[in-house]
Amino acid sequence: MARIVTASTMAAMDRATMDEFGLPGRILMETAGREAARIIRQHYPLRDTPILILCGNGNNGGDGWVTARYLLGWGAQVSVLLAGSPEKLTQNSLINRSLYEKAGGCVLTADNDSRLAGHRGALQRAALFVDALFGIGLDRDVKGHFATLTDTVRESGKSLISLDIPSGIHADTGHVLGTAFRSDHTITFGFAKPGHFLEPGRSHRGILHTVDIGIPEVIYGKIPSDLACTDPEWAKEILTMRSPESHKGNFGHILLVAGAPDTRGAAVLAATGALRSGAGLLSLMVPEASLPLPGIPPEVMLHTVGGNNRTGFDDTALQSVADLLEGKTLVAAGPGMGTSSSAARILQRLLDCPLPLVLDADALNLLALHPELMEKCCRRPHTTVLTPHPGEMARLCQTSSTAIQQDRIAAAVCLATDSGCHILLKGASTVAATPEGFCRIVTSGNPGMATGGSGDVLCGILAGLMAQGLPADEAVPLAAYVHGLAGDHLAKNKGPIGYLPSEVAHTIPRIIQTTCIPPNRENPGHE
Numbered sequence: 001m002a003r004i005v006t007a008s009t010m011a012a013m014d015r016a017t018m019d020e021f022g023l024p025g026r027i028l029m030e031t032a033g034r035e036a037a038r039i040i041r042q043h044y045p046l047r048d049t050p051i052l053i054l055c056g057n058g059n060n061g062g063d064g065w066v067t068a069r070y071l072l073g074w075g076a077q078v079s080v081l082l083a084g085s086p087e088k089l090t091q092n093s094l095i096n097r098s099l100y101e102k103a104g105g106c107v108l109t110a111d112n113d114s115r116l117a118g119h120r121g122a123l124q125r126a127a128l129f130v131d132a133l134f135g136i137g138l139d140r141d142v143k144g145h146f147a148t149l150t151d152t153v154r155e156s157g158k159s160l161i162s163l164d165i166p167s168g169i170h171a172d173t174g175h176v177l178g179t180a181f182r183s184d185h186t187i188t189f190g191f192a193k194p195g196h197f198l199e200p201g202r203s204h205r206g207i208l209h210t211v212d213i214g215i216p217e218v219i220y221g222k223i224p225s226d227l228a229c230t231d232p233e234w235a236k237e238i239l240t241m242r243s244p245e246s247h248k249g250n251f252g253h254i255l256l257v258a259g260a261p262d263t264r265g266a267a268v269l270a271a272t273g274a275l276r277s278g279a280g281l282l283s284l285m286v287p288e289a290s291l292p293l294p295g296i297p298p299e300v301m302l303h304t305v306g307g308n309n310r311t312g313f314d315d316t317a318l319q320s321v322a323d324l325l326e327g328k329t330l331v332a333a334g335p336g337m338g339t340s341s342s343a344a345r346i347l348q349r350l351l352d353c354p355l356p357l358v359l360d361a362d363a364l365n366l367l368a369l370h371p372e373l374m375e376k377c378c379r380r381p382h383t384t385v386l387t388p389h390p391g392e393m394a395r396l397c398q399t400s401s402t403a404i405q406q407d408r409i410a411a412a413v414c415l416a417t418d419s420g421c422h423i424l425l426k427g428a429s430t431v432a433a434t435p436e437g438f439c440r441i442v443t444s445g446n447p448g449m450a451t452g453g454s455g456d457v458l459c460g461i462l463a464g465l466m467a468q469g470l471p472a473d474e475a476v477p478l479a480a481y482v483h484g485l486a487g488d489h490l491a492k493n494k495g496p497i498g499y500l501p502s503e504v505a506h507t508i509p510r511i512i513q514t515t516c517i518p519p520n521r522e523n524p525g526h527e
């Protein structure tokens with residue numbers, strides 16, 4: 001299920017389903033609460049599990065009342081703790097509270113700290129909490145008795161299921177507003193929200209279940225979402241098996257410009273990433289002072305150009321660029337390239353070439369240092385991809401990395417639409433934005449990948465996928481997804497920290513085989 005919607009889009013879909021399509025909000029809420037109760041029943045033995053459902057004022061609380069009524073009907077020991085103010089309940093919450101009470105349900109009211117303290121026994125007796133405090137309507141920090149309740153439940157270590165999103169997590173950014181629940185399961189309604197996939201929200205939501213509450217496809221079509229996430233079904237649609245008659249010329253010829261003497265390993269890692277992802281041919285342009293290049297795959301065609309230990313590339317290197325561009329189908333530049341004035345002149349020349357361009361690391365630093373290069377980059381009539389980490393992104397956008405991290409999706413989309421470039425904003429919760437403003441959140445990857453050289457491998461993977469003809473809007477998120485899956489595979493099989501970016505590169509063929517190739521096309525060359 002790759003569709004994702006923001007809180008405002010989800011609210012607009014809910015409204016349109018009610019007002020235009022004619023399906024009442026009460027039915028949507030009934031479906032949400034009933035399906036949540038079903039999922040709870042699947043995971044916990046109802047008769048042996050005292051359940052306390054925590055309801056807020058809003059419609060998220062409304063879902064909680066419905067869930068409570070179904071669980072009660074199925075024989076569960078269930079109570080509701082109303083943490084919101086009884087007089088402020090939404091209309092549908094009020095109706096569903098009354099139905100729950102008619103069915104014999106018990107309600108404890110705790111709308112301030114002292115009342116909450118009076119219900120300590122009920123909190124202690126519960127074995128499972130259901131969090132229906134706030135959903136997509138959370139719009140400010142969680143404070144006061146709501147914060148006390150959240151912290152008490154979290155610190156109890158007992159099982160917790162959140163309805164729609166863990167309360168305290170902002171649905172659009174994944175940020176914690178004040179304090180937040182950490183759930184074992186989150187049951188979301190309609191479509192998943194960005195906060196389910198963006199850290200720290202992703203780490204707070206446990207197993208995610210997406211429930212169809214009856215938002216009709218016509219409404220989704222009318223209010224389209226410009227967000228999605230990566231998943232295996234999506235990946236399988238993109239990579240197709242090679243024709244038996246294919247040859248190396250079908251899979252592109254990359255010119256990789258990388259590897260000043262101090263950072264020559266970056267060139268090796270990017271080259272390995274590109275070849276392990278299936279690039280047809282790869283030529284590497286490095287300064288002669290960077291030789292030897294230990295670990296460089298013998299498949300790489302090596303072109304040494306003018307350079308020295310101080311600046312990396314020198315001005316004589318510029319003369320080689322035109323020759324080296326001859327016959328290439330894609331250029332990737334930046335890993336360990338250096339930021340000398342000679343490197344800037346090389347980048348200027350590359351920006352003029354009529355080929356797809358992937359710019360990473362020092363190429364991004366050069367764009368930030370030379371506004372005229374950034375302007376040139378924005379005016380390119382050919383595909384350009386920029387792959388910044390938050391620090392590089394901050395320099396490109398002349399802001400701080402804290403500001404970028406405030407809303408990663410907004411930052412990536414804003415730069416992509418302003419610059420006309422594809423943007424891959426890396427880090428925990430990598431996002432890929434297109435110049436048209438579509439954004440895909442990458443769902444793979446782990447903190448074990450936070451090692452120097454990891455981004456160089458990713459740059460190579462991206463160049464390798466694009467060289468094979470994948471359009472940038474698919475190749476950019478797929479490269480990050482495959483890179484993250486390779487990291488996840490190593491974290492699981494080797495250990496969560498200490499595996500190397502070079503090992504990530506060498507794991508790519510296995511990931512492509514297991515995740516991206518549909519099973520019926522898995523074994524080329526075998527009967």
Ligand SMILES: NC(=O)C1=CN([C@@H]2O[C@H](COP(=O)(O)OP(=O)(O)OC[C@H]3O[C@@H](n4cnc5c(N)ncnc54)[C@H](OP(=O)(O)O)[C@@H]3O)[C@@H](O)[C@H]2O)[C@@H](O)CC1
Binds near residue numbers: 029137164
């Ligand atoms: N038909 C539909 O629409 C459907 C909706 N559905 C469900 O509804 C949910 C959205 O409901 P919603 O819009 O009522 O918002 P919700 O998440 O309950 O929160 C708003 C309440 O919280 C309060 N509040 C906010 N922040 C606060 C804070 N920090 N500290 C304290 N209070 C705070 C805010 O108070 P106020 O700002 O008014 O003072 C208001 O009372 C959605 O996530 C899904 O679960 C499903 O049933 C499917 C059909």
Ligand SMILES: Nc1ncnc2c1ncn2[C@@H]1O[C@H](COP(=O)(O)OP(=O)(O)O)[C@@H](O)[C@H]1O
Binds near residue numbers: 427
């Ligand atoms: N906490 C994390 N969770 C998931 N992926 C991460 C995390 N930290 C780093 N990564 C990934 O590792 C790579 C690091 O890239 P980058 O910062 O450019 O590294 P370098 O410049 O050292 O090669 C990116 O793909 C990034 O998304």
Ligand SMILES: [K+]
Binds near residue numbers: 131133135165
């Ligand atoms: K919730």
